[in-house]
Amino acid sequence: MERIWTAAQLKEADSRTMRQGLSSPVLMERAALAVMEVLTEEKLDLSGTVVFCGTGNNGGDGIVVARLLAERGYHPLVVAAGDPSRYSTERKQQEELLRTYDVRIVPAEDLPDLTGKTLIVDALFGIGLSRMVQEPYAGLIRTINDSGIPVAAVDIPSGVHTDTGQVLGCAVKASCTVSFSGPKAGLYQYPGKACAGRVYIRKIGIRLPDDMPEDREFHLVTQQDLSLLPGRAESGNKGTFGKILVIAGSRCICGAAYLSAKACLRSGAGMVKIYTEETNRQALAASFPEALLETYREEAWESDGLEAALNWADAVLIGPGIGTGKTASDILEYVCSRSRLPLVLDADALNLLQGRPDMLRAYPGPCVLTPHVMEMSRLTGEDCAAIKADSRKAAEALAEKSGACVVLKDAHTVIAGADGVSYLYPEGSSALATAGSGDVLAGILAAFLFQLSEQPSKAAALAVCLHGTCGNRAARERSEAAVLAGDLIDYIRI
Secondary structure (H helix, E strand, O other), X not given: OEEOOOHHHHHHHHHHHHXXXXXXXXXXXXXXXXXXXXXXXXXXXXXXXXXXXXXXXXXXXXXXXXHHHHXXXXXXEEEEOOOXXXXXXXXXXXXXXXXXXXXXXXXXXXXXOOOOOOEEEEEOOOOOOOXXXXXXXXXXXXXHHHOOOOEEEEOOOOOEOOOOOOEOOOOOOOOEEEEEOOOOHXXXXXXXXXXXXXXXXXXXXXXXXXXXXXXXXXXXXXXXXXXXXXOOOOOOOOOOOOEEEEEOOEOOEOHHHHHXXXXXXXXXOOEEEEEEEHHHHHHHHHHOOOOEEEEEOHHHOOOHHHHHHHHHOOEEEEOOOOOOOHHHHHHHHHHHXXXXXXXXXXXXXXXXXXXXXXXHHOOOOOEEEOOEHHHHHHHHOOOHHHHHHOHHHHHHHHHHHHOOEEEEEOOOEEEEOOOOEEEEEOOOOHHHOOOOHHHHHHHHHHHHHHHOOOOHHHHHHHHHHHHHHHHHHHHHHHOHHHOOHHHHHHOOOO
16 A cells, blocks of 8 residues: 655655755656656657656756757747746756757647647646646646547646645546655546546655654555455454344345345355344345345344344444334434444435434444445535545544544545555546445445454555456456446455
């Protein structure tokens, strides 16, 4: 799990590195060499390259790219944007050196026709941009995007906020991005992710120490991290691999119970017991014989069966398809007040929590919430657009308020733990945007939460990663539009 860095942390790391003796011109040279390496790897046509350079050090990186192109026999065009009096010292020095080469440099207001050009290098803004893009830069970005020419962005596409991925008015839409030192959230969170294209992370000598100031660590989760799941003991049995209680379904509604319980069993749980309404017994017994069943009657619910099921279980999932009526509310309150087991709250359980944050804060065991954006809005009262604009901030705020781990599901998913560590999973696809997909994730998570009960946020991050990986596997074979939630379970590999 690779650490994600904020713009402030990277600027501090850059300053520390230079204080320790690695100069800014050396760092620029290394950055430009990294860009050239990627341009070669991408097999891009460099014969007609246009480099758009801003006033800061990102623009300086672009100037060095132009010089390296000239040294290799190409004839790049440099478009110098912004007031020359505002050039950074390093940017000014690099342009003075470039002028000793046979390279054409034109001010942005004299931008020539780009017809026949083969590549654009975007070095207008770097990671420090935090304000809305204004003219004339906005016009340059529109020109770049309208050109139809492949674009390579230096460090981050100009106009994308480094820490949130928000587009600050307008942003360059790159074919690829060569980013330095470490991952930035803006490259992996929408809408910034849609602007970044293929992302390459290249080390250029900036040291990223562990004592960077920040309240929370933030980590990128990828498929390779599934190797962190604990191994399965050869001497184990169905009892030692975890008994998971799945409280799901309501009168004549059993699909969610089936999907979540089957995903749980497929994800390594030794035994699964479904606690559901009596009318679901026959359908579940016929379709899912591997699961144990405990049922209740909605009109006459009593806690005895649930108490026995909780005493049997090692972990609990509650919410998929239970509804939001009085019986469902009573069951949720009973679980939260009587259990200490690792607990996953999903779907209707989250809707029942509206206005009752005390119920979670008092829960004594590991707890994970799995809201999508609309459920998050109901839980917090915050507008959906505000949540999407900074999903990390929203997830971490709820984690701190509730004391639970929060899995905020969207096109990219943020996992915020009560332990002060957050994760980002960026690789989901629209194959997951199908009814029942969340039930499958909840089942995977319940199984993983038992296996990693001391690290609930890590368990949640790995569950989200496996769920997304299943979606990608299924989409490759079926297409994103054709994947059903039940298909995801068939692609679980751990």
